[in-house]
Amino acid sequence: MSAGAAPVSSPLLLAVLGHPVAHSLSPTMHEAALAAAGLPGRYIACDVEPAGLAEALRGLRALGFAGCNVTVPLKEAAARLASVRSAEVERTGSANTLALEPDGGLRADTTDGRGLLAALREEAGFEAVGRRVVVLGAGGAARGIAGALSAAGAREVAVANRTLARAQALATALGDRVRPLALEMDALAPALATADLLVQATTVGMGTDALAVPAAALEALPPAAIVCDIVYAPPETALMRAARRAGHPVVGGLGMLAWQAALAWELWFQRTGPVAVLREAAERALAARTAAAEGGMH
Numbered sequence: 001m002s003a004g005a006a007p008v009s010s011p012l013l014l015a016v017l018g019h020p021v022a023h024s025l026s027p028t029m030h031e032a033a034l035a036a037a038g039l040p041g042r043y044i045a046c047d048v049e050p051a052g053l054a055e056a057l058r059g060l061r062a063l064g065f066a067g068c069n070v071t072v073p074l075k076e077a078a079a080r081l082a083s084v085r086s087a088e089v090e091r092t093g094s095a096n097t098l099a100l101e102p103d104g105g106l107r108a109d110t111t112d113g114r115g116l117l118a119a120l121r122e123e124a125g126f127e128a129v130g131r132r133v134v135v136l137g138a139g140g141a142a143r144g145i146a147g148a149l150s151a152a153g154a155r156e157v158a159v160a161n162r163t164l165a166r167a168q169a170l171a172t173a174l175g176d177r178v179r180p181l182a183l184e185m186d187a188l189a190p191a192l193a194t195a196d197l198l199v200q201a202t203t204v205g206m207g208t209d210a211l212a213v214p215a216a217a218l219e220a221l222p223p224a225a226i227v228c229d230i231v232y233a234p235p236e237t238a239l240m241r242a243a244r245r246a247g248h249p250v251v252g253g254l255g256m257l258a259w260q261a262a263l264a265w266e267l268w269f270q271r272t273g274p275v276a277v278l279r280e281a282a283e284r285a286l287a288a289r290t291a292a293a294e295g296g297m298h
């Protein structure tokens, strides 16, 4: 280091904490992005249960980590532990990105919802202002998505969930423009009939051809409505195939995955991460997993 230069922790250390976390694509994605940006660094996955999160964060700080992502089931606990929260973390009670500040502070942001909005803008030219949206699911991801949509000026966000009480709690937390619905065709049909966007944010369709709603739900949508499935494994879900067949513009989960990672860089490095690199790394890792699984079947 030249005399007078700012001290740089070298290499940069980052992590994703979750339980389970072995399946996470984040290490592969962020290490590819760090290499592409010329930042020497490592990004590792650590299995941490909610009761151990505070201690794990103290450990990361002691080891010189700059920050981390947190995933299921730690997002709410991470929001609670933070000393500085973005407005979106305050609103949704959920964080997926933490920065370990040199002064001991713990800064939290949530990038899932904004990541989806960025992907929808990039891939389908969608802007949320004044739009009506139906979100399927009321779990962690749906929470961030509904929060980002309403913050971005959506006219109505109908949240349909198998457990209605969770959709109701989400609507109570997020305010008037978020409306709870049962995940049933009778309740959904009127909301679908005026929707500009359908976001599938349940776990249904992960690794299977199952649908969270009957394919007939797509017929209730206006023909120009965008259908987005945030599930990214497989990259093309059964819902996406059905929506394409019905002529809808379709957006998959890989764009959101890449953008939520790129936006995490803003908290750590004050710049957006390289989205194309992050996405390519995720696509390559998923293709390798599929090939390995198919190889294992022979």
Ligand SMILES: NC(=O)c1ccc[n+]([C@@H]2O[C@H](COP(=O)([O-])OP(=O)(O)OC[C@H]3O[C@@H](n4cnc5c(N)ncnc54)[C@H](OP(=O)(O)O)[C@@H]3O)[C@@H](O)[C@H]2O)c1
Binding pocket: 072, 112, 136, 137, 138, 139, 140, 141, 142, 161, 162, 163, 164, 166, 183, 201, 202, 203, 204, 206, 212, 230, 231, 232, 253, 254, 256, 257, 258, 260
């Ligand atoms: N593309 C991305 O960047 C990205 C980011 C985050 C998450 N995701 C994906 O989003 C999905 C949801 O993740 P999450 O973190 O929100 O999960 P989560 O917090 O566990 O929530 C799961 C949601 O799925 C619903 N659900 C589960 N099984 C169902 C079934 N058989 N029928 C109907 N609904 C069902 C749950 O309904 P109940 O409340 O009734 O249980 C709940 O709304 C996952 O597939 C995840 O991989 C993608």
